[in-house]
Amino acid sequence: MTSDRKIKANRVNAQISTGPKTYHGRARSAKNAFRHGLSLPIESDQALCEEVQGLARQIAGQRASAHIEILARRVAETQIDLRRVRYARHRLVSDALVNPYYESRADTRAKIRVIKQLLTPKLTDIPLPAFIEKYLITTPEGPAKLATILSEEMKQLVAMDRYERRALSRRKFAIRALDEARRRR
């Protein structure tokens, strides 16, 4: 059981540390939970809103009724949302692919373990064997690199896929509603 003394000390310490205090620190910690921003609604971004308007006008066409305009706007929103999700997914893979030092987290940990061992006093005087040097500086390339990226980022890719699936479904029904309205006109 935690002693009273410890509880008291914890409470005092908690009072001392209440997170970042500076403006920049607070701004940074405010983004701690931010992952990809895909759950944010389109309306929260002015630039995207303008794109939605432009696309909605193109979809509705000239002399469209108010009802068609509303339905066209829904289609435009889902399309822009879909584009946003796809772009985020593409960036995730493409940024990792252009990173020359990219490797799996397990490989990085293994290399750090090797480096730590090499830095022990017993081994610092011994010249580094060529195969160890090669192992330390080699990172996956070509198809192996892409496969590693997929494996490493799978969790995020699956999460993004869920967003894409939802966006696709919303767009499908929005388009069907628009088509139906046009058919009945």
Next chain:
Amino acid sequence: MRKKSKSQSKSHSASKAVTRHSLFGPPPILEGEDAAAYDELFGRVCAAIKPVDVIDEMFVADVVASEWEFLRWSRLKLSLIRARALEALERFLPEKLDYDLYREHFEDELTTTLQDNLAEDQTEDFAQTLAHECARNDPEAVDKVNEILAGIDLNMDHILNRAQAQKAEELTQQYVRHEPGAVKLINELLATASVSIETLTVEALRAKELDYIERIDRLATIAESRRNASLHEIDRRRPVLGETLRRSVQEAEDREFKVIDTTPAKGRNAA
């Protein structure tokens, strides 16, 4: 009619690309992929589907992006399997090769080793001649070579293994390029050992790679089903579009041609 100049058509396609870019985002091309091949695929799908409105264009972009992804994942899977198959082949071949097949490699390897470790009074030609005779199994030359190799902490097997490995690598590369001689030889060696390239590949695939392949397959399946879903939506929209188009044409015609008043001639001045 005046023909469009090259620069006009270029600027037209460029502006189309800009519109496409703003509507559907940048093309999903990764580093090392062929942007021209993507554009070609886009063009072919566009020509086949003939989009008639913005929504159709959205579906075309979807079909192309999904197809591109599907091709990418299929290619990746194939590359991983092929790389493993070639490694397995390189490991399988050395011990199956007849000495005659890698004798030249042995001679070259031995010549290099001897030249690097010549006594001061010996010439480079001496190393070459000795290696040549040794490769032809001349007993005196073999003894001499063994003596030299022992002096530098090497033995004949070491040189033979290196020559075998080199020949195996060379044959594997030729096999990749589908060179008939290499393909025939490797197929014969595989048949003699009662194995196939598929067996070697499966045995060589590690759990890590199988895991990769499973994930890649999953992504390929998603891309394929999305492409099919987009094609299905295009199919579904065709009758609707047909009807909309008919109505648009009708409206345009109505605007163009006013209905002629067919009031009877009653009350009008007869001729």
